[in-house]
Amino acid sequence: MQEHDEIDGMFxxxxxxxxxxASHLSYGALATAIAAKTAVTTATTVAxxxxxxxxxxxxxxxxxxxVTGTGVAIVYAPDHVAVxxxxxxxxxxxxxxxxxxxxxxxxxxxxxxxxxxxxxxxxSVEELPASTQSFNEVKSSFNTPVLSRQKETFVPKQEMIxxxxxxxxxxxxxxxxxxxxxxxxxxxxxxxxxxxxxAVLTESMTELPxxxxxSVPMLTVQSLPNSTDSLLASTEIPVGKVEETIVEPAIxxxxxxxxxxxxxxxxVWPQSKFSLKAGLGYVPLKTELIENENDGITDxxxxxxxxxxxxxxxxRPTVNNEFxxxxxxxxxxxxxxxxxxxxTYLQGGWDAFVDYSQExxxxxxxxxxxxxxDTTRIGEYNFDYRSFSLNLxxxxxxxxxxxxxxxxxxxxxxxxxxxTKDYLSYxxxxxSRINRSDFVVHGFGAADLTYRVNNLGFSVGASIxxxxxxxxxxxxxxxxxxxxxxxxxxxxxxxxxxxx
Amino acid sequence: MFTNKHSREKAIEQxxxxxxxxxxxxxxxxxxxxxLRYLRCKDDANDVVQETFISAxxxxxxxxxxxxxxxxxxRIAINAALMYIRKNYRFKLxxxxxxxDSAHAPVDDEKEEGTFTQxxxxxxxxxxxxxxxxxxxxxxxxxxxxxxIADYMEITESTSRSQLLKARKMIKGIxxxxxxxxxxxx
Numbered sequence: 001m002q003e004h005d006e007i008d009g010m011f012x013x014x015x016x017x018x019x020x021x022a023s024h025l026s027y028g029a030l031a032t033a034i035a036a037k038t039a040v041t042t043a044t045t046v047a048x049x050x051x052x053x054x055x056x057x058x059x060x061x062x063x064x065x066x067v068t069g070t071g072v073a074i075v076y077a078p079d080h081v082a083v084x085x086x087x088x089x090x091x092x093x094x095x096x097x098x099x100x101x102x103x104x105x106x107x108x109x110x111x112x113x114x115x116x117x118x119x120x121x122x123x124s125v126e127e128l129p130a131s132t133q134s135f136n137e138v139k140s141s142f143n144t145p146v147l148s149r150q151k152e153t154f155v156p157k158q159e160m161i162x163x164x165x166x167x168x169x170x171x172x173x174x175x176x177x178x179x180x181x182x183x184x185x186x187x188x189x190x191x192x193x194x195x196x197x198x199a200v201l202t203e204s205m206t207e208l209p210x211x212x213x214x215s216v217p218m219l220t221v222q223s224l225p226n227s228t229d230s231l232l233a234s235t236e237i238p239v240g241k242v243e244e245t246i247v248e249p250a251i252x253x254x255x256x257x258x259x260x261x262x263x264x265x266x267x268v269w270p271q272s273k274f275s276l277k278a279g280l281g282y283v284p285l286k287t288e289l290i291e292n293e294n295d296g297i298t299d300x301x302x303x304x305x306x307x308x309x310x311x312x313x314x315x316r317p318t319v320n321n322e323f324x325x326x327x328x329x330x331x332x333x334x335x336x337x338x339x340x341x342x343x344t345y346l347q348g349g350w351d352a353f354v355d356y357s358q359e360x361x362x363x364x365x366x367x368x369x370x371x372x373x374d375t376t377r378i379g380e381y382n383f384d385y386r387s388f389s390l391n392l393x394x395x396x397x398x399x400x401x402x403x404x405x406x407x408x409x410x411x412x413x414x415x416x417x418x419x420t421k422d423y424l425s426y427x428x429x430x431x432s433r434i435n436r437s438d439f440v441v442h443g444f445g446a447a448d449l450t451y452r453v454n455n456l457g458f459s460v461g462a463s464i465x466x467x468x469x470x471x472x473x474x475x476x477x478x479x480x481x482x483x484x485x486x487x488x489x490x491x492x493x494x495x496x497x498x499x500x
Numbered sequence: 501m502f503t504n505k506h507s508r509e510k511a512i513e514q515x516x517x518x519x520x521x522x523x524x525x526x527x528x529x530x531x532x533x534x535x536l537r538y539l540r541c542k543d544d545a546n547d548v549v550q551e552t553f554i555s556a557x558x559x560x561x562x563x564x565x566x567x568x569x570x571x572x573x574x575r576i577a578i579n580a581a582l583m584y585i586r587k588n589y590r591f592k593l594x595x596x597x598x599x600x601d602s603a604h605a606p607v608d609d610e611k612e613e614g615t616f617t618q619x620x621x622x623x624x625x626x627x628x629x630x631x632x633x634x635x636x637x638x639x640x641x642x643x644x645x646x647x648x649i650a651d652y653m654e655i656t657e658s659t660s661r662s663q664l665l666k667a668r669k670m671i672k673g674i675x676x677x678x679x680x681x682x683x684x685x686x
Contacts, residue, residue, distance in 0.1 A: 014618055015625075015641055025546060031521075033550055
């Protein structure tokens with residue numbers, strides 16, 4: 001040991017402040033290299049910005065503020081948003097995308113009716129600055145339902161042209177409404193507008209200069225008649241749930257004041273469900289683990305020309321996987337939060353070869369030490385474990401529409417773990433077995449893409465699991481990672497179809 | 501770490517050509533010395549010096565001005581040397597010294613018995629395989645722990661200890677060989 005310190009000390013004192021002559025190194029070469037490198041970086045930035053800004057297709061993932069609340073969004077932004085990494089740009093990109101992407105938790109806008117200006121009397125109107133009109137829309141909503149009348153909106157499948165009594169000109173019946181004040185009989189009226197052919201209407205509306213945008217909250221009704229293909233109202237509008245209506249006044253080429261009405265019915269998802277999911281997991285392992293090492297430098301045998309030898313047992317795992325199946329009950333709370341309980345069965349294991357390695361130094365007779373390393377495979381381990389757990393979890397649902405949503409969940413589980421560890425000795429061909437059981441707590445997170453067909457739904461998803469002391473519990477030691485990554489598929493039964 | 505606008509302005513000020521040239525001229529010998537310890541070839545050492553100062557220039561905002569700049573540049577230089585070895589050297593932890601027998605060239609110009617010049621020590625380091633030399637440099641001269649070396653080189657601590665042990669054994673053999681040559685000459 002003292003000899004080692006002397007060697008170290010000699011080199012440290014001699015070379016720690018070693019400053020050889022470096023006069024041949026001029027600053028000019030360095031300055032040129034720095035300038036070249038800076039130029040390349042700048043050029044790369046410019047090219048990247050230009051490419052993505054004009055021609056590229058940009059994939060953008062990140063955190064964003066979503067409509068009426070703060071949440072996590074995964075946004076796909078084709079073509080028109082340059083990639084940047086600061087929050088302001090992310091928020092700006094989100095705002096810009098609002099009109100063009102179907103945002104999380106919202107149904108698509110239904111451009112349903114053309115109303116005359118007079119029909120907007122009595123509604124709440126909020127004007128926006130012209131500079132924000134291009135990609136902003138103002139929305140408001142009520143949470144307290146006040147049902148005063150029922151309203152049905154009818155749009156004919158084909159243009160219905162009749163000759164009006166007042167003008168004598170052909171008129172297009174753009175809308176037919178019937179109002180039914182509660183407790184009274186229905187009254188019907190027809191509204192008329194200057195005839196515009198459908199194709200022309202569509203085109204002209206896109207070219208109309210919008211003066212402002214207005215938002216009108218509209219309460220949904222408690223019950224509606226069964227829908228037909230001519231009724232735009234949803235048949236599954238939930239009780240007391242706000243339906244959003246956006247009114248955009250516009251003036252056509254003839255100077256008539258029209259209003260463009262967009263309605264966004266609320267998304268309806270059942271309140272609770274039973275789920276059965278199964279999946280495969282992958283547990284990263286170290287490529288090898290030194291299980292036992294004798295690195296003793298005192299074992300020199302000079303008489304035999306051995307200066308040092310050590311030995312170690314190395315485990316080399318080869319296979320690792322997990323299978324899980326989970327049965328759970330899940331209840332959705334307000335604001336798309338959820339709470340669930342479940343039971344999980346987990347099965348996994350791996351094999352590991354056992355190598356015995358012996359190393360030593362031998363003097364070749366002229367003072368040169370030669371290193372030798374002999375490795376022999378002496379056996380193999382087979383680890384197998386099973387666990388049963390009870391889980392409690394919560395999460396948030398990102399609802400796209402009434403068929404699709406991404407459901408996230410995270411929680412923890414209490415596991416009872418059973419493990420067997422078999423060792424096959426190559427020399428004796430004997431198999432020894434150790435059985436153990438232990439208690440393990442695990443945490444997990446998952447995201448599932450779910451598709452619903454009436455009461456049944458299907459999902460695929462990814463999950464990550466972390467186990468507190470699994471490795472120790474199953475005697476896997478440190479090369480068995482306590483984190484696993486999984487893919488799963490599930491089938492879901494939704495209990496009700498009425499309440500969000 | 502720069503935490504305010506004033507500090508960033510100082511960093512920009514320091515990166516001006518005339519100031520950075522002064523910094524370069526002050527520390528280039530130290531960086532060149534480090535590079536020579538880790539690398540066998542002077543041309544490689546020259547490259548590492550350049551890489552070191554380019555890295556210092558581009559990352560100057562990360563320098564904590566409350567501390568002396570020498571150790572910061574030294575750290576960059578060691579990193580640059582290790583990176584250079586990874587990229588350009590056949591980085592292998594030698595397990596059989598038979599391959600190295602032919603590399604044991606005698607070092608002359610010893611001044612007196614029992615003493616070695618800096619050039620002698622550098623020459624001895626250059627005789628070591630890359631793995632031995634790197635670990636020995638990091639541990640014995642630059643004062644890193646085996647844990648830090650393991651992180652640096654992406655090896656296990658056990659391997660680091662083993663390589664250091666082997667490096668010392670080899671150095672000892674070289675030193676004894678040189679001493680015997682001197683004794684024979686005397």
